[in-house]
Amino acid sequence: xxxxxxxxxxxxxxxxxxxxxxxxxxxxxxxxxxxxxxGCDTSQCGACIxxxxxxxxxxxxxxxxxxxxxxxxxxxxxxxxxxxHPMQQAFHENHGLQCGYCTPGMVMSAIELxxxxxxxxxxxxxxxxxxxxxxxxxxxxxxxxVQAGAQMMGD
Amino acid sequence: MYQTNYVKAxxxxxxxxxxxxxxxxxxxxxxxxxxxxxxxxxxxxxVDLAGCxxxxxxxAGDSIRIGAMTRHVDVAESALVQxxxxxxxxxxxxxxxxxxxxxxTIGGSVANNDPSACYPAAVLGLGGTVHTSTRDIAADDFFTxxxxxxxxxxxxxxxxSFPKVAKAAYVxxxxxxxxxxxxxxxxAAGDGHVRVAVxxxxxxxxxxxxxxxxxxxxxxxxxxxxxxxxxxxxxIGDIHAAPDYRAHLVVEMTxxxxxxx
Ligand SMILES: Cc1cc2nc3c(=O)[nH]c(=O)nc-3n(C[C@H](O)[C@H](O)[C@H](O)COP(=O)(O)OP(=O)(O)OC[C@H]3O[C@@H](n4cnc5c(N)ncnc54)[C@H](O)[C@@H]3O)c2cc1C
Ligand code: FES
Ligand code: FES
Numbered sequence: 423x424x425x426x427x428x429x430x431x432x433x434x435x436x437x438x439x440x441x442x443x444x445x446x447x448x449x450x451x452x453x454x455x456x457x458x459x460x461g462c463d464t465s466q467c468g469a470c471i472x473x474x475x476x477x478x479x480x481x482x483x484x485x486x487x488x489x490x491x492x493x494x495x496x497x498x499x500x501x502x503x504x505x506x507h508p509m510q511q512a513f514h515e516n517h518g519l520q521c522g523y524c525t526p527g528m529v530m531s532a533i534e535l536x537x538x539x540x541x542x543x544x545x546x547x548x549x550x551x552x553x554x555x556x557x558x559x560x561x562x563x564x565x566x567x568v569q570a571g572a573q574m575m576g577d
Numbered sequence: 578m579y580q581t582n583y584v585k586a587x588x589x590x591x592x593x594x595x596x597x598x599x600x601x602x603x604x605x606x607x608x609x610x611x612x613x614x615x616x617x618x619x620x621x622x623x624v625d626l627a628g629c630x631x632x633x634x635x636x637a638g639d640s641i642r643i644g645a646m647t648r649h650v651d652v653a654e655s656a657l658v659q660x661x662x663x664x665x666x667x668x669x670x671x672x673x674x675x676x677x678x679x680x681x682t683i684g685g686s687v688a689n690n691d692p693s694a695c696y697p698a699a700v701l702g703l704g705g706t707v708h709t710s711t712r713d714i715a716a717d718d719f720f721t722x723x724x725x726x727x728x729x730x731x732x733x734x735x736x737x738s739f740p741k742v743a744k745a746a747y748v749x750x751x752x753x754x755x756x757x758x759x760x761x762x763x764x765a766a767g768d769g770h771v772r773v774a775v776x777x778x779x780x781x782x783x784x785x786x787x788x789x790x791x792x793x794x795x796x797x798x799x800x801x802x803x804x805x806x807x808x809x810x811x812x813i814g815d816i817h818a819a820p821d822y823r824a825h826l827v828v829e830m831t832x833x834x835x836x837x838x
Contacts (some may be wrong), residue, residue: 424583442613447643465611466755471676480676483610486605487583488625531675551755553674576598 426486432500439486445479448486449496455489457526458498461555468485468554471527472496478534480553497526500533508574509533509567518567520558528554528564544569557565579619585628589735591711592624597731600624604646604685608678614783631684631735634658639741640801641665642708645684662703662761664745668695671749673756684734688780689736692723692813693757697783698736702763702774723782742767745835748830749777752817760826761817764834766791770794773831779811780800789831809823 426443430453437452449458451470456510460482461469470482473495481494501507509529519525528551535542535550542550547568548561551575556564582698584600586592594604603609612618633648634655641661643652652658653670670688672678672695686696687707700707700716707714709732719727728734744764749761758777765772771793776783792801799813810818 440580442578443579443750444578444610444614463611463614464755465677466675468676477679478676478678482614482681484606485583485603485610485623488627490585527696535675550675553676 424487428486428489428491431495435468438550441485441487442531443486445472445484445489445494446481449481449494452486455496459523459526460544461523461527466553467524468527468551469524470530471530471554473530473534476534476537478531493561494548495530497530500529503561507533508577509571511538512571512574513564516563516567516570518559518564522553524556524558528556532568532571533575535568536575540572540576542572543567550566578613579616581613581620582622583625584622585625587628588688588712589733592626592629593731593733595622595624596733598622602626602733603831604682604686604688605648606682607673607681608685608689608691611642619650626684626733632682636661637738640706640738641741642736642738644736645681646682647682647684648672649678649681649686650675652683657819659822661741662739662745664747664765665693665699665703665739668699668763669696671695671747671751675678675679677756677809683737684744686730687719687737688726688728688734690720690722690724691777692725692755692782693752693759693761693777695747695749695758695761695776698758698761698763698774698776699739700774701783701785702747702765702772703739703742704765704772705739706736707734708738717785720783723780725782744838748834748837750826750830759762760823760830762827762830764831764838766793766797771797773828775831777815778807778827779838780813781811784811786827786831789828797838798836799835801834802828802835805831 437494460467465483595730600622631644658666749758807824812823814820
């Protein structure tokens, strides 16, 4: 067991967890924030993407202890049901989801993408979302959503 | 995932100490963690290298030295690498996806010597040097077979150096799901000699192709490869590509790399 201390969505949290605890399990099971999903066991689908010190990472492919001292932001930390983050709003308005399973990861990935590249082209978005797999939408509306989200984040 | 003990090494010496006692090094975890999740690896101790100060890119005159813990994203976005060896920056920027590049490191990739990984092609194609905790190993001596390297059990990579060459390019045919190379070819041309390193194709891991190197050294033009062939018996066959298709891709990706130089 190791005590893990991180800042989760702006709040300092700590917990004793077995060393083999994945960051995603720490978030979902220890901290009961279930917006971050698990969609595969091969580190390919991106449903588990969170921000670690502002950068997008796959929380299923990292030990919680490796995040010691870091700032972690999950989908719960970017907006609320009353006041969605512009990227969430854009997914909502552009029908960027069907079942919604991939959506938290898509949104977290897209926010970092737009942070680095405020005016992404269609190609930039498709390449930038290489690490996110969606089995429902066919991606078209996701690309549209990210474009709209980028615009709204810029305003 | 099996139980494991986590330690964070404070220095290279500290890490090597744990390694000698049977610890497993953890760099970006992009290979090790999935392997542990699938219970294909069950290290008793995992030794995190994040605190060893091994990240960073230096201009060493006629070469570039990249610390073992330097992430793919940092190589891809480095102005130094983009100017001196643009093919290397492009290769790093084409590994996996953004999240893999935000964590994965050059040391982990080179040490792992996955037969489909991109970096081994650059190390071998550019004729780089792998710096370890005890010695310097030339690329030609480093990769010894699929997932095999010249590293001793208690030896770790500290940095990798790449000579600046006149012309170089890496072209890969990516697996559409993982982005690993189904076939990837790194071509480098410097002082009269051309090196061609192929990844993704052979069951022995990354290799150089003498025939195409001689043909290109005589005439650096994709047309010089018109008659080139690759031994089908050495090629990997899997659900993504049969051996004869991979053999075809090796020549084709080499032609494209030459054209891109
Ligand atoms: C979805 C996905 C897609 C990918 N696509 C590609 C791709 O297109 N091309 C590509 O090349 N790679 C790809 N990768 C692999 C990726 O580049 C990994 O980052 C890399 O292979 C391993 O690096 P790491 O830093 O994550 O190492 P880790 O996973 O931490 O370690 C890998 C191995 O190396 C050992 N090790 C680590 N550091 C050292 C060191 N300094 N000295 C000695 N041994 C060490 C570890 O003990 C372990 O055995 C992909 C991975 C994923 C999950
Ligand atoms: S659950 Fe993390 S990549 Fe699929
Ligand atoms: S909306 Fe169902 S997986 Fe993307």
